[in-house]
Amino acid sequence: MVEKVRTVEDVCCPFCGTLCDDLEIDVDLKTDQVVEVRNGCQIGTKKYFSSNPSDHRYTKPLIRKNGEHVEVSWDEAIDKAADILVNAQRPLLYGFSSTECEAQSKGVELAEILNAILDNTASVCHGPSLLAIQDVGASLATLGEIKNRADTIIFWGSNPVHAHPRHLSRYSDFIRGYFRTDGRNDRYIVVVDPRYTHTAQIADKYIKVNPSEDYELIQAIRAMLRGSDLDVKEVSGVPIESIKELVDILKSSNFGVVFFGMGLTQTLAHHRNVDTAIRLVTELNDYTKFILIPMRGHYNVTGANVVFTWNTGYAYSIDFSRGYPRYNPGEFSSVELLMRDEVDAALIVASDPGSNFPAAAVKNLFKHPLIAIEPHKTPTSVFADVVLPVAIAGIECEGTAYRMDTVPLRLRKVKDAPGECLSDKEILERLIEKVREKMGE
Amino acid sequence: MAEINLKIKKKLDFPLEADSITPDNFAGKTAAAIKRLPLYYATKQVTIGDFFDVSGKSTDVADTKIIIDGDVSNVKRIGENMTGGEIVINSGVGMHVGNHMSGGKITVNGNADDWAGAMLEGGELEITGDAGHYVGSAYRGYWQGMKNGTIKVKGNVGVESMLWAKSSKPSNKWPTLYCGSADSFLGIHNHGGTIVVEGDVDRCVGADQAWGSIVIKGKVSRLLPSYKKVGEVKEVQLPNGEVIKGKFIEYSGDHTIKKETNGRLYVAA
Numbered sequence: 001m002v003e004k005v006r007t008v009e010d011v012c013c014p015f016c017g018t019l020c021d022d023l024e025i026d027v028d029l030k031t032d033q034v035v036e037v038r039n040g041c042q043i044g045t046k047k048y049f050s051s052n053p054s055d056h057r058y059t060k061p062l063i064r065k066n067g068e069h070v071e072v073s074w075d076e077a078i079d080k081a082a083d084i085l086v087n088a089q090r091p092l093l094y095g096f097s098s099t100e101c102e103a104q105s106k107g108v109e110l111a112e113i114l115n116a117i118l119d120n121t122a123s124v125c126h127g128p129s130l131l132a133i134q135d136v137g138a139s140l141a142t143l144g145e146i147k148n149r150a151d152t153i154i155f156w157g158s159n160p161v162h163a164h165p166r167h168l169s170r171y172s173d174f175i176r177g178y179f180r181t182d183g184r185n186d187r188y189i190v191v192v193d194p195r196y197t198h199t200a201q202i203a204d205k206y207i208k209v210n211p212s213e214d215y216e217l218i219q220a221i222r223a224m225l226r227g228s229d230l231d232v233k234e235v236s237g238v239p240i241e242s243i244k245e246l247v248d249i250l251k252s253s254n255f256g257v258v259f260f261g262m263g264l265t266q267t268l269a270h271h272r273n274v275d276t277a278i279r280l281v282t283e284l285n286d287y288t289k290f291i292l293i294p295m296r297g298h299y300n301v302t303g304a305n306v307v308f309t310w311n312t313g314y315a316y317s318i319d320f321s322r323g324y325p326r327y328n329p330g331e332f333s334s335v336e337l338l339m340r341d342e343v344d345a346a347l348i349v350a351s352d353p354g355s356n357f358p359a360a361a362v363k364n365l366f367k368h369p370l371i372a373i374e375p376h377k378t379p380t381s382v383f384a385d386v387v388l389p390v391a392i393a394g395i396e397c398e399g400t401a402y403r404m405d406t407v408p409l410r411l412r413k414v415k416d417a418p419g420e421c422l423s424d425k426e427i428l429e430r431l432i433e434k435v436r437e438k439m440g441e
Numbered sequence: 442m443a444e445i446n447l448k449i450k451k452k453l454d455f456p457l458e459a460d461s462i463t464p465d466n467f468a469g470k471t472a473a474a475i476k477r478l479p480l481y482y483a484t485k486q487v488t489i490g491d492f493f494d495v496s497g498k499s500t501d502v503a504d505t506k507i508i509i510d511g512d513v514s515n516v517k518r519i520g521e522n523m524t525g526g527e528i529v530i531n532s533g534v535g536m537h538v539g540n541h542m543s544g545g546k547i548t549v550n551g552n553a554d555d556w557a558g559a560m561l562e563g564g565e566l567e568i569t570g571d572a573g574h575y576v577g578s579a580y581r582g583y584w585q586g587m588k589n590g591t592i593k594v595k596g597n598v599g600v601e602s603m604l605w606a607k608s609s610k611p612s613n614k615w616p617t618l619y620c621g622s623a624d625s626f627l628g629i630h631n632h633g634g635t636i637v638v639e640g641d642v643d644r645c646v647g648a649d650q651a652w653g654s655i656v657i658k659g660k661v662s663r664l665l666p667s668y669k670k671v672g673e674v675k676e677v678q679l680p681n682g683e684v685i686k687g688k689f690i691e692y693s694g695d696h697t698i699k700k701e702t703n704g705r706l707y708v709a710a
């Protein structure tokens with residue numbers, strides 16, 4: 001029998017921060033298209049199929065001429081993009097979380113040459129976690145530790161059933177581990193969320209907290225852990241008895257973990273929610289082993305933070321305007337800069353701010369010249385002046401990505417990119433070369 | 442006092458960074474020399490003369506008074522690191538006014554943007570309008586923010602003002618903030634800072650306060666559950682010696698830090 005497909009094994013899924021590394025992909029030998037994905041969850045699988053040619057996939061560089069996108073050569077597109085960046089007074093380079101580390105470090109290089117502002121999507125997701133960690137430190141661990149040891153798992157403001165579908169079966173809930181031989185039965189799951197989510201429905205204890213009142217609830221838990229009796233009967237919609245019960249559960253566990261998501265970082269109080277959660281975890285270590293892990297969304301947003309940090313000292317919201325890196329979210333973070341209309345050109349890499357930034361910020365983004373390095377049509381790319389079509393990292397080119405627990409894993413190439421697509425890294429390298437040339441370096 | 446007058450002559454499309462505008466940098470310089478001092482605009486280094494008309498002459502630091510006119514609401518870092526002398530700004534002012542200042546006085550006749558008086562180590566900053574977020578705060582990642590000096594804001598202060606303030610009894614340093622009203626997380630991580638609010642404050646005032654005094658003459662929108670009522674008092678004595686008269690409910694906290702704590706919050710009864 002003649003083989004019709006080629007199977008690539010142990011593939012790392014470039015979708016969410018769980019970064020599952022056990023996918024098997026079948027690629028049709030004749031068409032070089034993905035025909036089957038095994039082991040992946042629905043969203044991960046979908047990403048592989050999205051790489052196949054479609055109406056949404058860019059295959060040639062585009063430039064906007066008279067209001068329409070027209071196909072051009074790579075040389076013309078790179079030249080135009082470099083012109084935009086060199087002529088800008090305050091360019092912004094944003095995105096980077098859905099591409100691989102080598103491309104991210106090229107982004108840092110370009111930002112430095114241009115004296116630009118450099119930011120990644122942590123700015124609008126787990127940036128508050130990083131701020132809190134800078135303020136009060138953090139006790140972390142790898143997901144393997146959790147799989148083998150953790151017996152008390154708290155999902156606070158995170159809903160992995162939908163956002164990180166295989167997290168529960170690979171690391172945190174159903175999986176059997178060295179000291180957790182009975183898997184789910186050996187673990188006690190707590191969910192704290194204003195909504196009775198699907199994760200809450202499979203938990204042992206669900207705590208319904210009032211929206212945006214997580215901070216007060218954690219403060220109450222911490223005060224009770226210190227041995228104080230509180231003046232109040234209820235905190236954030238949770239009766240004191242229920243909090244007492246939770247404190248006892250936490251203290252009597254062998255190894256506890258708090259997985260927190262955007263329910264903590266992007267509700268009122270933002271980084272202060274994480275700040276107090278970290279301190280709770282630190283204080284619980286007086287009684288037992290406790291750690292916490294941010295549920296990172298984009299598969300390599302952790303990598304973006306790591307790469308930016310080892311290059312500049314800072315994880316996101318970095319300003320090179322004075323020739324050296326400075327860091328100050330709120331002052332140099334993309335959304336705030338755009339809201340104040342302080343950016344006059346932008347390069348967006350592997351991200352879609354057009355669909356997730358506030359409308360006022362997006363309006364200002366679209367007002368000025370815009371370059372998108374993007375595999376698919378997105379609300380951002382359709383407004384771009386230059387679209388540079390890219391091979392999808394982890395599907396059409398190799399690279400490195402960092403899992404949510406900062407474990408680096410190798411991304412694989414399973415097929416070729418369609419048309420004239422280049423990798424993010426190659427595109428950024430060509431841009432750097434052109435920009436240097438135009439700046440007379 | 443030797444006066445130097447600065448008047449901005451251009452409309453700004455981007456923020457202008459003016460950390461060179463301090464009595465320390467101006468001391469002993471003529472107007473022509475002052476005009477040559479650097480500023481930063483977008484990605485370019487420019488000079489004071491490019492953006493300001495300058496007149497007057499300066500002597501020594503303590504004797505130098507800088508008066509700034511025209512709209513400087515997008516000019517950042519005025520008075521950074523200043524150790525003496527005086528600055529009067531007759532307009533709203535951009536971010537970081539008076540950050541790291543250790544002496545002298547800055548008066549802003551208008552509103553100030555975020556991080557006014559951040560990391561203050563001494564001197565006095567007065568703002569006649571509202572101030573943005575992080576007034577008198579620590580910069581990102583610092584465990585000790587404002588260590589001494591006084592900030593007075595007539596209007597409102599934004600979130601997380603006086604973050605990580607740190608007093609020192611042995612060296613008699615009592616960082617103090619007076620303000621009209623305040624947004625959430627006023628005095629968070631307080632280690633001895635003093636705060637007096639004429640009006641109301643939003644949620645989470647004094648969060649994680651280790652020690653210090655916060656006096657609120659208005660209402661608190663939501664008191665933290667980790668604060669406990671101690672009793673009622675008829676006056677409050679501040680660590681700097683000042684006495685505030687009035688009926689207050691005294692709370693201790695934040696009990697997240699310690700079971701027995703010297704941290705105090707006084708809210709008008």
Ligand code: SF4
Binds near residue numbers: 015018039045165
């Ligand atoms: S859980 Fe995340 S990493 Fe794993 S297969 Fe699904 S999308 Fe991919």
